[in-house]
Amino acid sequence: MSQTVSPLAPKTFPDLPPVAGVRFATAEAGIRYRNRTDVLLMLFERGTTVAGVFTRSKCPSAPVEWCEAKLAAGRARALVVNSGNANAFTGKAGRAAVKRTAELAAEAAGCKPREVFLASTGVIGEPLDASKFEGVLTDCAARAADGPWLDAAKAIMTTDTFPKVATRTVDLGGVPVTLVGIAKGAGMIAPDMATMLSFVVTDAPIAAPVLQGLLDRGVIDTFNALTIDGDTSTSDTLLMFATGAAAARGAPVIEESRDKRLAEFRAALFDLMGDLARQVARDGEGARKFVTINVTGATSKRSARRIAMSIANSPLVKTAIAGEDANWGRVVMAVGKAGEPAERDRLAIWFGDIRVAFRGARDPDYDEAAASAYMRRDEIELKVDLALGEASDTVWTCDLTKEYVAINGDYRS
Amino acid sequence: MSQTVSPLAPKTFPDLPPVAGVRFATAEAGIRYRNRTDVLLMLFERGTTVAGVFTRSKCPSAPVEWCEAKLAAGRARALVVNSGNANAFTGKAGRAAVKRTAELAAEAAGCKPREVFLASTGVIGEPLDASKFEGVLTDCAARAADGPWLDAAKAIMTTDTFPKVATRTVDLGGVPVTLVGIAKGAGMIAPDMATMLSFVVTDAPIAAPVLQGLLDRGVIDTFNALTIDGDTSTSDTLLMFATGAAAARGAPVIEESRDKRLAEFRAALFDLMGDLARQVARDGEGARKFVTINVTGATSKRSARRIAMSIANSPLVKTAIAGEDANWGRVVMAVGKAGEPAERDRLAIWFGDIRVAFRGARDPDYDEAAASAYMRRDEIELKVDLALGEASDTVWTCDLTKEYVAINGDYRS
Numbered sequence: 022m023s024q025t026v027s028p029l030a031p032k033t034f035p036d037l038p039p040v041a042g043v044r045f046a047t048a049e050a051g052i053r054y055r056n057r058t059d060v061l062l063m064l065f066e067r068g069t070t071v072a073g074v075f076t077r078s079k080c081p082s083a084p085v086e087w088c089e090a091k092l093a094a095g096r097a098r099a100l101v102v103n104s105g106n107a108n109a110f111t112g113k114a115g116r117a118a119v120k121r122t123a124e125l126a127a128e129a130a131g132c133k134p135r136e137v138f139l140a141s142t143g144v145i146g147e148p149l150d151a152s153k154f155e156g157v158l159t160d161c162a163a164r165a166a167d168g169p170w171l172d173a174a175k176a177i178m179t180t181d182t183f184p185k186v187a188t189r190t191v192d193l194g195g196v197p198v199t200l201v202g203i204a205k206g207a208g209m210i211a212p213d214m215a216t217m218l219s220f221v222v223t224d225a226p227i228a229a230p231v232l233q234g235l236l237d238r239g240v241i242d243t244f245n246a247l248t249i250d251g252d253t254s255t256s257d258t259l260l261m262f263a264t265g266a267a268a269a270r271g272a273p274v275i276e277e278s279r280d281k282r283l284a285e286f287r288a289a290l291f292d293l294m295g296d297l298a299r300q301v302a303r304d305g306e307g308a309r310k311f312v313t314i315n316v317t318g319a320t321s322k323r324s325a326r327r328i329a330m331s332i333a334n335s336p337l338v339k340t341a342i343a344g345e346d347a348n349w350g351r352v353v354m355a356v357g358k359a360g361e362p363a364e365r366d367r368l369a370i371w372f373g374d375i376r377v378a379f380r381g382a383r384d385p386d387y388d389e390a391a392a393s394a395y396m397r398r399d400e401i402e403l404k405v406d407l408a409l410g411e412a413s414d415t416v417w418t419c420d421l422t423k424e425y426v427a428i429n430g431d432y433r434s
Numbered sequence: 435m436s437q438t439v440s441p442l443a444p445k446t447f448p449d450l451p452p453v454a455g456v457r458f459a460t461a462e463a464g465i466r467y468r469n470r471t472d473v474l475l476m477l478f479e480r481g482t483t484v485a486g487v488f489t490r491s492k493c494p495s496a497p498v499e500w501c502e503a504k505l506a507a508g509r510a511r512a513l514v515v516n517s518g519n520a521n522a523f524t525g526k527a528g529r530a531a532v533k534r535t536a537e538l539a540a541e542a543a544g545c546k547p548r549e550v551f552l553a554s555t556g557v558i559g560e561p562l563d564a565s566k567f568e569g570v571l572t573d574c575a576a577r578a579a580d581g582p583w584l585d586a587a588k589a590i591m592t593t594d595t596f597p598k599v600a601t602r603t604v605d606l607g608g609v610p611v612t613l614v615g616i617a618k619g620a621g622m623i624a625p626d627m628a629t630m631l632s633f634v635v636t637d638a639p640i641a642a643p644v645l646q647g648l649l650d651r652g653v654i655d656t657f658n659a660l661t662i663d664g665d666t667s668t669s670d671t672l673l674m675f676a677t678g679a680a681a682a683r684g685a686p687v688i689e690e691s692r693d694k695r696l697a698e699f700r701a702a703l704f705d706l707m708g709d710l711a712r713q714v715a716r717d718g719e720g721a722r723k724f725v726t727i728n729v730t731g732a733t734s735k736r737s738a739r740r741i742a743m744s745i746a747n748s749p750l751v752k753t754a755i756a757g758e759d760a761n762w763g764r765v766v767m768a769v770g771k772a773g774e775p776a777e778r779d780r781l782a783i784w785f786g787d788i789r790v791a792f793r794g795a796r797d798p799d800y801d802e803a804a805a806s807a808y809m810r811r812d813e814i815e816l817k818v819d820l821a822l823g824e825a826s827d828t829v830w831t832c833d834l835t836k837e838y839v840a841i842n843g844d845y846r847s
Contacts, residue, residue, distance in 0.1 A: 078770030080778040110766045110778060112795030145763035146796050250749040252764075253771035336663040336749070336834075337842055344843035350558035351665075353523045357491030358666035365493040365523060382525030383559050421749075422843070423836040429750055430757035430835070 029303035029311045029399060029419070030183040037188050039167030040199050041224040042066035042264025046161040047176035050153045053105030053143055058176035060154065062161035063100040063220070064130050069264045071097035071138065072232035074240050076257035082109035083119045084139040085256060091135050095229025097262055098132035100220065101158065102140045102177045104205070109145040109255040121151035129162035140218050140258045142179055142205065174203040177218055180428060181205050185300040191289040194273035194282045198225040202293050206249075206301035217244065219259045219297055225286060226265035226274040234278045235290055236261055243294035246326075246416045249305045250425075251334035259294075302417040307424030310342050311400045314416050318407040324361040325414035328405065331359035339421030342401055347392035349377045356405060367408035372396065442716035442724045442812060442832070443596040450601050452580030453612050454637040455479035455677025459574040460589035463566045466518030466556055471589035473567065475574035476513040476633070477543050482677045484510035484551065485645035487653050489670035495522030496532045497552040498669060504548050508642025510675055511545035513633065514571065515553045515590050517618070522558040522668040534564035542575035553631050553671045555592055555618065587616040590631055593841060594618050598713040604702040607686035607695040611638040615706050619662075619714035630657065632672045632710055638699060639678035639687040647691045648703055649674055656707035659739075659829045662718045663838070664747035672707075715830040720837030723755050724813045727829050731820040737774040738827035741818065744772035752834030755814055760805035762790045769818060780821035785809065 043065060047058040073092050075085045101122055108115050123134040130137070141149065174184030185204040190197055204219035227235075236259060244259060268274055275283050303311050314332050319325035332338055335355040341348035349370045356363050366381035373395045377387045395401075456478060460471040486505050488498045514535055521528050536547040543550070554562065587597030598617040603610050617632035640648075649672060657672060681687055688696050716724050727745050732738035745751055748768040754761035762783045769776050779794035786808045790800045808814075 076770075077773070078767070079773070079776040080766050080770035080781070107763075110763060110781075110791065110795060112779065112793065114795065145766065146791065148796075252748050252750045252767060255767055255770055335665050336838070337665045340839050340843035342843075343839065346843070350520075350523060353493050353558065354491070354665060354668055357489075357493035357668055360490070360492070363492040366525065368493070378523065378559065380525065382523060382527065383561075420843075421839060423839045425749075426753050426756065426834060426836045426839060430753035430755075430759070430833075 026182045027304045027308060029308060031300070034171060034186060035188055037168070037170035037186055037201055038199055040201050040222045040264065041266035042069060043222045043262070044165035044167055045173050046164040046166065047172050048157045048161050050103065050157045052103055052153055058172070059104045060157060060161070061102040061173050061176040062126065062129065062158055062165065064162060064165050065098050065262055066264050066266060067098070069097050069262050070095050070227060070229040070232055071260060071262050072229060072236045073258065073260045074236050076254050078253050078255050080110065080255050082107055082141060082256040083111060083115035084108055084141045085258060087119045087123070088138050088258065088260065091138065094135065096136055097138055098136040099126045099130040100138045100260065100262070101126045102218065104177050104179050105143040106141060106147055106149045107143050107145045107256050108141040108149040111146065111148050114148045118149040118151040122154055125151070125154050125158045129158040138260055140256070140260070142177065142218055142256055145255060170201055170203060177203070177205045179205065180306055181304050183304060185297055185304070187293045187296040189289040189293050191285050193225050193267065193286050196267055196270050196272040198223060198267045198272055198286065200289060200293055202297050204297040204301060206304065217254060217257045217301060219244065221261040221293065223263050224265070224267040225263050226268040226272055227263040228274070228276045231275050231278050232261055232263055235287060239291045239294050243291060243298045247298045247302055248330060248333045248416065248418050249302065299417055302419050305419030306428045307422040308419035309399065309422055310420040312342060312418045312420065313402045314418065315402065315404040315413065316407065317404065317413040318409055319412040319414070320362045320410040322412045322414055325412050326416070327361050328356055328359045328363065329414050329416040331355045332403065332405070333416050333418040336421055339418070343420035343422045345393070345396040347372045347377055347396050352403065352405060353378070362409055363407055364409065369406045369408065371404040373402055439595045440717045440721060442721060444713070447584060447599060448601055450581065450583035450599055450614055451612055453614050453635045453677065454679035455482060456635045456675070457578035457580055458586050459577040459579065460585050461570045461574050463516065463570045465516055465566055471585065472517045473570060473574070474515040474586050474589040475539065475542065475571050475578065477575060477578050478511050478675055479677050479679060480511070482510050482675050483508050483640060483642040483645055485642060485649045485674050487649050487672045489667050491666050491668045493523065493668050495520055495554060495669040496524060496528035497521055497554045498671060500532045500536070501551050501671065501673065504551065507548065509549055510551055511549040512539045512543040513551045513673065513675070514539045515631065517590050517592050518556040519554060519560055519562045520556050520558045520669050521554040521562040524559065524561050527561045531562040531564040535567055538564070538567050538571045542571040551673055553669070553673070555590065555631055555669055558668060583614060583616065590616070590618045592618065593719055594717050596717060598710055598717070600706045600709040602702040602706050604698050606638050606680065606699050609680055609683050609685040611636060611680045611685055611699065613702060613706055615710050617710040617714060619717065630667060630670045630714060632657065634674040634706065636676050637678070637680040638676050639681040639685055640676040641687070641689045644688050644691050645674055645676055648700060652704045652707050656704060656711045660711045660715055661743060661746045661829065661831050662715065712830055715832050718832030719841045720835040721832035722812065722835055723833040725755060725831045725833065726815045727831065728815065728817040728826065729820065730817065730826040731822055732825040732827070733775045733823040735825045735827055738825050739829070740774050741769055741772045741776065742827050742829040744768045745816065745818070746829050746831035749834055752831070756833035756835045758806070758809040760785045760790055760809050765816065765818060766791070775822055776820055777822065782819045782821065784817040786815055
């Protein structure tokens with residue numbers, strides 16, 4: 022576990038309002054950690070809709086399989102999240118643990134097990150002992166309140182060095198509705214001391230299929246535009262719950278994706294998701310630099326994304342940034358290896374506003390001292406213009422430092 | 435530059451025989467390094483055939499473009515290799531430098547510039563000053579001799595900690611012929627202080643199209659089965675030269691790929707290429723473990739290769755191995771993220787002979803102490819059985835250590 026907070030952490034946390042129809046509590050179930058909370062129970066008022074997006078791994082965790090199966094009904098009454106054990110690659114025992122946890126939560130929440138959603142993060146391959154939740158979930162339900170959100174965000178952390186929270190208030194058909202999101206991601210988006218989990222709640226009344234459409238579209242340029250090390254978790258989970266409580270205050274029930282009244286809500290949701298995704302990059306394991314990569318002039322958005330990800334996942338680019346080296350040669354390499362349309366003699370590369378390479382060679386006017394000064398910042402923008410088309414894309418990542426290796430490799434030392 | 439030799443370096447070098455029709459010399463051209471050789475000139479007797487395989491980067495270096503264009507004629511009289519500057523992303527000046535170098539070498543060798551092949555490795559984006567080769571290449575040609583091969587291998591090193599050489603002697607139609615290969619690869623297969631270069635020479639008389647066919651097939655399970663960090667150089671170059679000098683001793687001229695007399699030669703060539711590729715992995719930047727990854731039970735070889743490469747390129751798997759941690763959870767993750775057919779409940783994973791995971795869960799008989807002891811070795815074999823089909827594949831890599839980050843990121847510290 023990291024002991025020091027990432028230098029890229031936000032200086033302050035926003036005030037996080039209650040969301041009507043949502044109550045929660047956290048507890049110490051002692052799953053793996055000592056002297057810290059490791060379980061979050063969230064309760065939703067009757068009628069709450071749910072949508073979700075999950076890891077594309079071919080070997081998903083037991084809770085991911087559970088959630089995917091239960092999502093079809095579009096209804097949720099409870100969410101249980103634990104840290105310390107991912108309940109992934111745990112076979113039949115893992116499925117049994119999920120079922121037992123859902124039963125315990127359903128009992129505590131007064132709902133059906135199929136209305137319970139679950140997420141787990143932590144070590145994979147270790148059996149999760151669901152009996153640890155006995156009593157604990159009932160107690161959480163009894164204590165459940167509409168705050169404080171920071172406690173919820175803290176209970177789901179693993180190697181995270183700070184809790185990740187965001188909120189937006191937005192107009193829906195003339196009525197203000199609230200969005201609150203929490204996330205965890207220990208920098209890498211991968212299992213065993215990592216995994217990206219995020220939960221977003223709102224009091225807006227939105228039908229489940231509409232909610233699902235929003236998430237499917239929203240992840241593209243937010244959580245899916247994020248990489249720490251290119252590794253994909255067995256457990257990545259984004260769930261969104263809409264209680265509909267704002268309907269009592271006159272908010273319209275949104276039944277159709279094309280409903281124009283949804284525009285402001287959609288924008289605010291995507292903004293909040295991007296905010297949370299960037300916070301994950303800022304807490305990248307061992308990260309000292311937050312890196313934004315912009316690719317322009319591509320032949321398609323898909324091509325721009327692939328080139329941006331090739332740069333963002335390159336160990337050589339990431340170590341160069343860690344070394345505060347404006348090493349555009351490695352950027353060229355990463356563009357070249359992406360396998361996407363690119364012409365060396367059209368390529369231009371910037372660090373910040375400093376153009377370091379232009380038309381297939383070093384920019385003759387490039388000022389090394391200015392570039393070096395820029396690289397000492399803790400937020401780096403890298404731009405590549407392919408000069409082939411009109412498409413562009415942006416992804417976020419962080420640098421690759423010795424601390425990353427230490428966090429992930431020093432178990433035995 | 436690394437100062438200490440990789441702990442995975444071979445304990446001894448093989449005796450490397452002369453290859454009839456090949457002479458060479460090295461020199462200090464002062465391109466970047468001081469007090470070490472940085473240029474190799476190799477001369478081939480008239481009638482020498484050539485074949486080559488190059489980086490798939492969309493932004494190849496100027497020498498790669500030159501070689502690809504000149505390969506069509508299939509004839510070679512000279513090879514110039516320099517270390518210290520890759521002459522990549524150098525625009526028109528880079529193309530001019532290649533042309534000038536070829537002219538200087540042609541003058542020294544008494545051949546046409548188009549019969550000169552070139553390779554450069556080192557920093558990218560810096561103009562290469564071809565005037566450094568003036569006089570130097572003429573002097574090399576005057577001194578050219580049939581050994582020692584280790585000098586040739588040393589002149590092309592960058593962050594390599596040991597020279598990479600291999601040799602085979604094999605029967606071709608009743609006549610013994612010789613193969614000698616040298617390689618450089620500073621662990622990563624990428625630019626700026628790395629790039630994989632390899633040159634293989636033989637006295638066998640083999641037509642250029644046959645030679646090309648051998649290389650195209652040979653790289654699949656040798657150089658292309660190797661990864662250090664997933665980064666692809668702008669400059670990767672494998673060239674093979676066949677002088678045909680053994681024809682004077684009665685060796686048959688091989689004009690057809692299906693010629694049965696080629697079988698033993700083919701096997702020896704592939705074996706030599708595999709040997710050189712593994713030496714590159716053993717010199718991986720910062721490497722402390724040489725890692726062989728076997729994937730079996732796949733639905734196709736292509737699928738097995740993708741899964742093996744997903745494992746080999748995973749920073750989390752590589753840091754775990756550096757930490758001597760038999761972390762099969764991360765192997766599951768890497769299998770899952772490959773996007774290839776895989777079923778969690780059929781998967782089995784071994785470190786060496788120790789089966790750690792079986793049918794979707796931790797192997798109940800798995801002995802952690804034995805696994806820990808195994809992980810302390812400096813050669814690790816990781817096997818994944820998908821239990822879906824009959825296809826298999828093997829790739830080689832190394833671990834990811836803090837030294838890798840230091841070598842690639844500590845320029846400014």
